[in-house]
Amino acid sequence: MISLNLSAVKENEETSARIAAAIAAFEARGGQFHFAPGFYGKPKPPARSQTVDPSTVLKRRRKKPTATECITFRELAEAL
Numbered sequence: 001m002i003s004l005n006l007s008a009v010k011e012n013e014e015t016s017a018r019i020a021a022a023i024a025a026f027e028a029r030g031g032q033f034h035f036a037p038g039f040y041g042k043p044k045p046p047a048r049s050q051t052v053d054p055s056t057v058l059k060r061r062r063k064k065p066t067a068t069e070c071i072t073f074r075e076l077a078e079a080l
Contacts, residue, residue: 052058065073
């Protein structure tokens with residue numbers, strides 16, 4: 001992409017020159033570059049279904065009896 005902002009172009013040239021000088025100094029000291037193989041990530045697993053299979057048995061906690069149900073149970077127990 002062509003930049004119309006010349007100060008940005010000059011800034012990039014300075015940065016490129018600084019990096020090139022650092023690479024040249026590294027090689028002058030006997031440094032070597034090794035190219036490693038690229039990274040290949042695993043694809044994401046397919047999204048889980050939002051629906052529940054009808055054959056699946058859901059194990060849910062029992063609901064606590066309401067206050068009126070407790071009173072009714074107590075009355076029934078006393079009647080026995």
